[in-house]
Amino acid sequence: MMFECEEEPVDPLDAPKATATSTVRSSGSGGSSAWSSMSENPFRFSPDHVRRSTSLLTTPSSEDLQKYATRHLDSPTAVQRSLCLNATSALNIEVDNSDDEDLSPGSQRILCLCASQNPKETQEQGQRTRSIMSVSFPYHTHQITEDYTVSHEIIGIGESGKVMACYRKSTGEKFALKVLRDGPKARREVDLHWLTNGHEHVVTIHDIYENTFDNVKCLLMVVEFLEGGDLLSQFENQGSRPYTEETVGKIIRQIGSAVQYLHDMNIAHRDIKLENILCSSTGDDCVYKLGDYGFAKRPERNVLMESPCCTPFYAPPEVLGRERYDKSCDMWSLGVAMYILLCGYPPFYSMKGLALSPGMRSRIAKGYYAFPHEEWDPVSHDTKEDIRCLLRTNPSERMTIYELMATPLVTGRPAAPTSAVINIPGADNEDEEELEMLLEEAPDKMEELPIPRSVRFLRDGVKAPRLHSIQEEVGRALEIMRLGNDAIYVNNPQTSCNNLMARRRTAHLSIPRVQC
């Protein structure tokens, strides 16, 4: 069965269009502030309130939505529901999403969708019928302030800027607003996120606006607001105390189901980390959702992804090693997230507290980490084995999402705790500095070298609040690692100042000393 359509971007959800340069003035009431002028840069705010109240989004009937989805095939959720799932009970979707793609609003609606007639085939994991679909979110082109009051309140800060609170005017409901500079990368983030929109453990996108501020084209992404914030903050707020296996199982069950959904669509998230797992609340009833598709990618068919991304704490060896990699990098990151939640510190770290040191890189490459007694003795053998399988350095040997979802941890079947531990030879060696230098100079010798005091270092050094401040370093390191997406900045070795350079200068006097 194949459908093809090419339609003009008509959106029944759209309110009547406003002029792109309309100015919004202060209302002087209420608690939140908003953009004062629609031609302003969204990264800047006026203390004024939005007064203007124009036509708001009308809630379409489910019939309208169904018709819309059938006609425009813009919403994969609706598409799946209305076109495919009823007919075949399964559908595999791929987004044609190369960076060079012409993603201008008028050119987004070409779609080719193939659905299997054979439900059995679709039940086999990883054996799904190939389907191809180019999908784009139905962007609104009118001003966001017609529909939402944008607040000063900052919900979170990420790599791509601030995430702010906004309120739907018709209902007063709170949402999170993420502002992205328009471009292929932002379009890809929105489109891939939109493809998985509707999954219960994916942060829901409600609206996207294409607005221009100070001649800068932006995409404004209105997503559901999750009151519990991100999982890293939640974990740190309770003192980075290890979670029980039951809690970690619940988190992985929920986030794993989202990852499985992505992987079924041949999408890799590529930035799974605790900051990108959002929590509906801080209580026991918390629902966990996957957000931030800033690095998500769908590789060309049968082509593995090559652009290094991920946060160093969570980065698998093939990413650091610039080898080709695929969705299995998400599995590594899940393994790292599980490890942190179960003990309170990451499996790979720089002994100097850097984002990514050569020593850390070596340990990642070798898969060299430990399960120290104090935190890991209460953890079951099965769960430690799961982590070992997730942190396998060879991506082809790494546990898949389907295997992870079938583990006792995720399914909830109890397993007995054991005290199995990876033995670290020389763990009492105090001369950490010397060993770190040796590792940096001769990473291939790492297996022969003891990892000293690592357990104590982690207990003393990387726990909250340092975990968060190290993440800032990590953010800077990411700039270098994201070769596939943005410009690369290389520091001038003659003028660059950091501890490693300083040491290297001491070791190799040919490099001139610089006062750091």
Ligand SMILES: Nc1ncnc2c1ncn2[C@@H]1O[C@H](COP(=O)(O)OP(=O)(O)OP(=O)(O)O)[C@@H](O)[C@H]1O
């Ligand atoms: N929907 C939301 N509800 C509540 N908090 C949110 C929401 N979206 C984002 N945040 C908060 O904002 C932070 C940054 O958001 P997000 O990860 O989307 O931004 P980013 O710029 O893509 O960041 P990065 O690439 O560094 O992960 C999150 O870690 C979280 O604390």
